[in-house]
């Protein structure tokens with residue numbers, strides 16, 4: 001089957017910020033394929049290159065070497081088969097929740113009434129019925145994330161790219177949002193590339209967890225199929241003995257890299 005997303009032998013080298021004559025290889029020779037409908041999380045120590053990989057998949061960053069394909073088609077510019085959700089707030093403060101949700105449809109030229117109808121439908125699906133005329137500053141952090149989620153999913157992308165979308169939320173809100181994402185995902189089964197620091201979140205959500213090494217020259221050092229039954233409740237599944245077992249196995253690979261990453265961050269300060 002043709003993967004929804006193929007990253008083949010990707011390397012990303014940047015000019016060093018501290019010394020323009022030096023180069024820094026953030027990602028080296030990384031291959032990652034995601035099947036249609038597959039939920040894959042990538043975990044790794046801080047600063048290792050997770051966002052760099054996601055930006056490559058999004059077509060926002062051209063790799064220094066390697067190839068990127070969406071459903072077998074080489075990527076030229078922005079990945080139009082993908083929708084994104086980033087860590088930082090991407091809502092437009094001057095637009096209401098509804099206007100934010102339908103922004104992408106309007107950019108695509110959809111008729112205003114049809115876009116409004118779909119927007120209301122999506123607001124209801126993410127639990128924000130009746131909040132369409134609120135502005136982002138009138139919503140809680142969790143509600144703003146729901147708007148951002150609706151804004152991404154309303155475009156019905158075949159690939160969903162998420163970069164630590166819930167890291168700013170408190171643990172309860174975060175778990176609610178994670179369950180909502182799983183519900184929405186299971187209804188449509190799109191390919192997901194989910195970047196996170198949080199191993200519990202990665203295991204609870206995914207079909208597969210890929211572990212990256214500490215930088216420089218980050219690359220995958222482990223890959224684990226997550227055979228926990230679905231549907232899952234992200235809070236309850238943490239008590240499953242298989243979850244505990246998988247956590248122990250993956251942490252056994254990740255731990256050393258986290259320590260290396262931490263030492264490197266300290267050395268930079």
Ligand SMILES: Nc1ncnc2c1ncn2[C@@H]1O[C@H](COP(=O)(O)OP(=O)(O)OP(=O)(O)O)[C@@H](O)[C@H]1O
Pocket residue numbers: 014015016017024026044045046047048049050051052053197215
């Ligand atoms: N445009 C750039 N120019 C120079 N260096 C960069 C650039 N983008 C990223 N880097 C470097 O590449 C490395 C990987 O960064 P990246 O943001 O991908 O890591 P990350 O794993 O997502 O980090 P975090 O876990 O903290 O979010 C870092 O050392 C970063 O400083």
